[in-house]
Amino acid sequence: MTGKTLYDKIWDAHLVKQREDGTALIYIDRHLVHEVTSPQAFEGLRLAGRKPWRAGANYATPDHNVPTTTAERSQGLAGIKDRVSKLQVATLDENCREFGIFELDMNDQRQGILHVVGPEQGVTLPGMTIVCGDSHTSTHGALGALAHGIGTSEVEHVLATQCLMQKKMKNMLVRVDGNLQAGVTAKDVVLAIIGKIGTAGGTGYTIEFAGDVIRSLSVEGRMTICNMAIEAGARAGLIAVDAATLEYIKGRPLAPSGEQWQQAAQAWIQLRSDADAQFDLEVTLQAEHIEPQVTWGTSPEMVAPVSGKVPDPEAEADVSKRSSIEQALQYMGLSGGTNIQDIKLDCVFIGSCTNSRIEDLREAAAIVEGKQVAANVELAMVVPGSGLVKKQAEAEGLDQIFTAAGLQWREPGCSMCLAMNADQLGEGKHCASTSNRNFEGRQGFGGRTHLVSPAMAAAAAIHGHFVDVRKL
Amino acid sequence: MRKYTIEKGVVLPLDRSNVDTDFIIPKQFLKSIRRSGFGVNLFDEHRYLDRGEPDADNSQRPVNPDFVLNQVRYQGASILLARDNFGCGSSREHAPWALEDYGFRVILASSFADIFFNNCFKNGLLPIVLERETIASLFDAVMTTPGYELSVDLAAQLITQADGSTLAFEVDAFRKHCLLNGLDDIALTLEDAEDIRQFEQRWQQLSPWYFTSS
Numbered sequence: 001m002t003g004k005t006l007y008d009k010i011w012d013a014h015l016v017k018q019r020e021d022g023t024a025l026i027y028i029d030r031h032l033v034h035e036v037t038s039p040q041a042f043e044g045l046r047l048a049g050r051k052p053w054r055a056g057a058n059y060a061t062p063d064h065n066v067p068t069t070t071a072e073r074s075q076g077l078a079g080i081k082d083r084v085s086k087l088q089v090a091t092l093d094e095n096c097r098e099f100g101i102f103e104l105d106m107n108d109q110r111q112g113i114l115h116v117v118g119p120e121q122g123v124t125l126p127g128m129t130i131v132c133g134d135s136h137t138s139t140h141g142a143l144g145a146l147a148h149g150i151g152t153s154e155v156e157h158v159l160a161t162q163c164l165m166q167k168k169m170k171n172m173l174v175r176v177d178g179n180l181q182a183g184v185t186a187k188d189v190v191l192a193i194i195g196k197i198g199t200a201g202g203t204g205y206t207i208e209f210a211g212d213v214i215r216s217l218s219v220e221g222r223m224t225i226c227n228m229a230i231e232a233g234a235r236a237g238l239i240a241v242d243a244a245t246l247e248y249i250k251g252r253p254l255a256p257s258g259e260q261w262q263q264a265a266q267a268w269i270q271l272r273s274d275a276d277a278q279f280d281l282e283v284t285l286q287a288e289h290i291e292p293q294v295t296w297g298t299s300p301e302m303v304a305p306v307s308g309k310v311p312d313p314e315a316e317a318d319v320s321k322r323s324s325i326e327q328a329l330q331y332m333g334l335s336g337g338t339n340i341q342d343i344k345l346d347c348v349f350i351g352s353c354t355n356s357r358i359e360d361l362r363e364a365a366a367i368v369e370g371k372q373v374a375a376n377v378e379l380a381m382v383v384p385g386s387g388l389v390k391k392q393a394e395a396e397g398l399d400q401i402f403t404a405a406g407l408q409w410r411e412p413g414c415s416m417c418l419a420m421n422a423d424q425l426g427e428g429k430h431c432a433s434t435s436n437r438n439f440e441g442r443q444g445f446g447g448r449t450h451l452v453s454p455a456m457a458a459a460a461a462i463h464g465h466f467v468d469v470r471k472l
Numbered sequence: 473m474r475k476y477t478i479e480k481g482v483v484l485p486l487d488r489s490n491v492d493t494d495f496i497i498p499k500q501f502l503k504s505i506r507r508s509g510f511g512v513n514l515f516d517e518h519r520y521l522d523r524g525e526p527d528a529d530n531s532q533r534p535v536n537p538d539f540v541l542n543q544v545r546y547q548g549a550s551i552l553l554a555r556d557n558f559g560c561g562s563s564r565e566h567a568p569w570a571l572e573d574y575g576f577r578v579i580l581a582s583s584f585a586d587i588f589f590n591n592c593f594k595n596g597l598l599p600i601v602l603e604r605e606t607i608a609s610l611f612d613a614v615m616t617t618p619g620y621e622l623s624v625d626l627a628a629q630l631i632t633q634a635d636g637s638t639l640a641f642e643v644d645a646f647r648k649h650c651l652l653n654g655l656d657d658i659a660l661t662l663e664d665a666e667d668i669r670q671f672e673q674r675w676q677q678l679s680p681w682y683f684t685s686s
Binding site: 014016017019021022023025027029030036037039040043048050053054055056057059064065082084085087088091102123125127128133134135137148149150151152153154156157160161162163165167169199200203204230233234235253254255256260263264267299320323324327418419420437439440441442445446 | 487488489490492494495498499500502503504505506507517523526527555556557560561562563564565568583584585586587590591594595644645646657658660661662664665667668671672675679680681682683684685686
């Protein structure tokens with residue numbers, strides 16, 4: 001018998017019932033809840049007269065709609081100017097109260113983006129199954145948990161049954177070997193992976209990330225990698241548990257302690273693929289070849305190294321790909337052959353569940369320290385991932401470094417990653433963003449997003465155009 | 473959920489790859505706490521020339537005459553023809569809600585994103601994967617034939633073209649069963665409540681650290 005992958009192991013451990021047609025009933029350990037994808041699910045429960053199966057398995061906080069200026073935030077719900085946004089946040093509060101679900105309200109100091117808060121609070125633990133009505137739930141795979149996004153019907157299903165009906169995915173291994181160059185980060189690695197396999201490359205798979213580079217990354221860096229597994233088409237990304245994982249979790253509020261910690265840690269350290277496990281697909285990247293990455297188009301796979309150029313559609317032989325490039329360039333207001341470093345920026349956004357943790361903020365602060373945001377950059381903002389990240393950054397004086405350099409220091413939330421709150425990118429404006437999606441209109445109607453690492457975004461803020469952080 | 477029957481209707485061609493969920497329904501409409509009424513904002517950023525808002529009177533907004541949804545020949549379409557990786561991006565179920573609310577019942581594409589694909593079945597929307605070459609020939613047929621219609625028979629797993637020729641398609645047996653019978657997934661799962669309870673007890677003994685609450 002061949003060995004099992006990490007995905008096989010977590011799947012098998014949570015299998016309640018296997019049906020003959022291949023569908024399986026899978027037990028869910030944690031369900032994260034936010035204001036956007038849950039109201040219709042709670043309404044469904046109410047209409048059917050159902051109660052949550054295990055209220056304690058759920059953990060809620062509003063993140064998508066919350067304002068990020070201190071003036072608005074300090075007023076609580078009343079500070080949300082948009083009537084519809086306010087109702088959505090208020091509805092989450094009411095639903096959590098009615099159904100007995102734990103919620104960090106919008107001004108709790110632990111509040112933040114769910115995918116930052118979960119690991120930070122020990123809500124995310126290795127070997128768990130974790131779901132949330134948000135596709136970036138894949139983030140939690142960095143801790144060796146099987147985590148993926150679900151739609152609202154499944155949010156209701158998990159609330160009511162603590163299970164999901166699923167078909168097992170295939171196994172993919174993405175290995176990144178070698179050593180990264182200085183200035184090349186987790187974000188560049190995952191963008192390079194997406195550039196290589198495409199945004200549909202992982203469709204139907206759970207991706208396990210492995211290799212020297214993944215092992216050497218901090219747990220926060222691993223979260224950046226798994227966060228964007230969905231941008232490669234895979235609902236879930238996974239990384240094996242190691243000493244760094246355990247070190248990260250120990251002492252977190254909901255992590256086990258004492259004797260139970262010993263038992264749990266012993267079980268968790270086994271959470272890795274067997275040496276003889278078979279993957280349906282294996283992809284390898286060599287770290288030394290990875291440069292800082294910049295997306296130039298309207299899909300995360302439309303990415304180039306910082307030393308490169310925007311592609312020329314005429315050079316693309318495939319008709320369908322050529323038309324995609326043309327559509328993207330038209331939207332982005334770019335022409336083929338432009339040097340990536342000649343793209344000028346109007347806006348810089350440092351934040352999102354991809355890159356808003358303390359290490360991301362340190363990385364950005366180190367670049368802007370003692371410098372000034374370029375005159376052509378109209379808005380540069382830093383949005384910490386949670387209240388605790390904000391507090392830590394302030395204790396380290398990072399907020400002072402940012403504001404002295406001309407960047408705005410905001411309150412935690414999803415903010416301009418998807419612009420559901422007031423933080424919107426203007427029409428036709430180019431934004432260097434540490435977020436995860438460069439779709440048309442994603443950061444604001446007509447906005448033009450370039451996905452980059454925190455270091456690259458910070459350097460772009462100072463220079464007003466993209467620069468190679470390896471040369472600073 | 474309504475029971476799914478044979479769907480005969482006009483085919484609307486959306487000639488783009490990687491149509492993402494922001495393209496299908498922009499984020500400002502996700503603020504609603506209801507699950508209906510999204511159809512008028514389907515493909516909002518391409519369908520209208522201005523920026524849509526949840527409270528706007530959409531009948532007063534300038535439409536984009538070049539966008540396929542606004543062309544007279546495709547009015548009343550219930551079958552959407554698309555290319556690779558349709559529905560990529562977020563997990564928002566507002567995307568299938570908007571498509572269904574507009575009147576689509578079937579989506580034909582060469583591939584779909586996983587979460588979107590799954591969400592469709594929960595909402596009476598049938599996503600069908602066909603070979604790239606088949607999709608290409610359907611695009612040719614739709615573009616050259618005004619009023620081009622197809623008939624999709626889920627029970628028989630057959631698509632019938634105007635000339636009577638048919639295309640077979642694959643669909644997961646369980647999902648097909650649920651669509652045809654309009655079944656409530658939760659009620660089905662709760663039939664196994666005893667299995668879930670037993671699993672849960674065993675799991676809690678084995679891994680009590682997963683059962684800590686705030």
